[in-house]
Amino acid sequence: MKKILLLLALVPTAFFAQEESTKEKATLSANFNVSEPTVVGLSLELPYEIKKDDEISTKKRKKYAKSAVFNLSYATMCYGSNNDLTGQGFEIQAGSRTYFNEQNHEKFYYESFLSYGSVKYDETFFNGTYSYWSLIDGNIGYKLKIAKGFYVDPSAGFNWKWEVKGKGAVDNKNIDNLIYRFGVKLGFQF
Numbered sequence: 169m170k171k172i173l174l175l176l177a178l179v180p181t182a183f184f185a186q187e188e189s190t191k192e193k194a195t196l197s198a199n200f201n202v203s204e205p206t207v208v209g210l211s212l213e214l215p216y217e218i219k220k221d222d223e224i225s226t227k228k229r230k231k232y233a234k235s236a237v238f239n240l241s242y243a244t245m246c247y248g249s250n251n252d253l254t255g256q257g258f259e260i261q262a263g264s265r266t267y268f269n270e271q272n273h274e275k276f277y278y279e280s281f282l283s284y285g286s287v288k289y290d291e292t293f294f295n296g297t298y299s300y301w302s303l304i305d306g307n308i309g310y311k312l313k314i315a316k317g318f319y320v321d322p323s324a325g326f327n328w329k330w331e332v333k334g335k336g337a338v339d340n341k342n343i344d345n346l347i348y349r350f351g352v353k354l355g356f357q358f
Contacts, residue, residue, distance in 0.1 A: 192233075192273045195319060197355025199239055203327070204347050205287055207259050209241025211353055215273045233267040237279060245287045245298065248342055253294055257287035261305065274311045274319070281305040283327065289338065296336025298343065304328040307349070321353035 192215035199211040214236045239261040247253040263281030267273055286299040309323030326348050334340045 193357040195273075195355045195357050197319070197321065197353035199241060199351065199353050201241075201349050201351030203349035203351075204344065205243035205245035205255075205257070205259065205285060207239075207241035207243045209239060209259070211237060211239045211355070213237050213265065213273075213355075231270055233270060233273045235265040235267075235273055237261070237263050237265050237281070239281070243285055243287055247289060247294075247298070247338070253289055253291060255287040255289040255298065257285065257298075259283060259285035263305070267311075274313055276308070276310055278308045279306060279323075279325075285329075289336070294337050296334055296338030298334055298338045298340065299332035300329040301332070302327050302329050307351075317357045319353075319355050319357070321355065323349075323351050323353075325349050 194215070195211075195213040197211040197213070199207065199209050201207045216234055216236065217231045239259070241259045241261075243257045243259045245255050245257070247255060261281040261283045263279055265277050265279035268276040268278075281302070283302040283305045284300070286297060288297045289295060305325070305327040307323040307325030309321055309325075311319055311321045314320050326346065329343075329345050329347065331340045331343070331345065
């Protein structure tokens with residue numbers, strides 16, 4: 169667990185290796201995703217730009233609007249075929265976002281995350297912990313400015329979870345590895 173958290177803390181340094189300054193401000197958002205697990209939390213987007221060569225001519229250089237994104241969320245998840253067991257836990261995500269718009273950090277984007285999550289079940293007849301991590305965790309979305317400094321950010325994506333061996337009564341057999349996710353973020357720039 170400590171090694172995974174250390175890895176999550178060090179991953180963002182790779183995102184800033186080729187960064188250039190940008191005038192965009194950071195965005196703090198309330199994050200909600202419907203999936204397994206369903207999460208509610210906070211998201212922090214830190215914008216930056218990366219220069220890349222245009223494939224047609226090396227004289228032209230394109231700037232891609234990019235951001236580092238960090239999510240910390242409270243997670244709930246149902247276990248079992250009839251969804252009668254509900255666990256509670258957390259999910260941590262660190263990743264990057266690339267906008268199709270080269271000038272601003274808004275409109276259509278795709279993002280990719282490194283994720284870790286853990287959900288604990290504490291019922292009188294069922295105790296255990298379900299944990300997972302993922303390198304294949306992506307979304308596509310649209311960041312829309314609704315007022316000065318305020319944004320709404322709907323997204324859809326998927327996550328391929330690599331499960332850690334379940335603890336207690338959790339055997340990981342009733343949980344899908346590939347999950348789809350639909351979510352929305354409401355945020356402001358500061």
